[in-house]
Amino acid sequence: MQQNKLIVSCHRALIGAISTKLRGLTVKLEDSKLYWKGYFDGEPTEEEQDAVSTACTEVLADFPFISSLEEEYVNYPYPQKMDMLQFWVFLRWEEAG
Template sequence: MSFDLNAALSSMHRAILGMVSSNLRGIRIEEKNGCLWIYFYYENSPSEEEEEMVNFIYTEFVSDFPDQKTDFKVISLPRNEMIPKIGEAVYLRYGELGPV
């Protein structure tokens, strides 16, 4: 299966509706070795509720790509550290783009 970035971004945008907490700094997606990786960046360690939201988002996303290998990582990253610019941004909290 070939990777369709627009379809993946659209699917992820739908999946995150109503699932963004104030602790979530950003979500990025990338294709690496045939696998779609989703990275969830939190300012502080996610709460149990936030972990459930990540699982919901991931389940919603993968249901649109049943034949695509996918995985995700949840990363706690303090506010003073920049989110790595890997893959494509799905969501970035205000101010996460860095200096313009």
């Protein structure tokens, strides 16, 4: 049940925050720690990274029991294979490479 609430929270927070360079965003909730990892197709601009980071902050506001966060944004150009943490909250369509 908690996972479903987290997915909905992430989707709501990401509305208007996804740039064309964002390939995927994966998260994992483990005890009271949230892992949040964004894969970008090229180096993200400060604005692109800030938009996704703001979405992360909005998700944290929905879950007061989360006491720690590991937030990471990586330049990971297509067609490199991305690793999923627990589940994807955003995944761009890409042709099989």
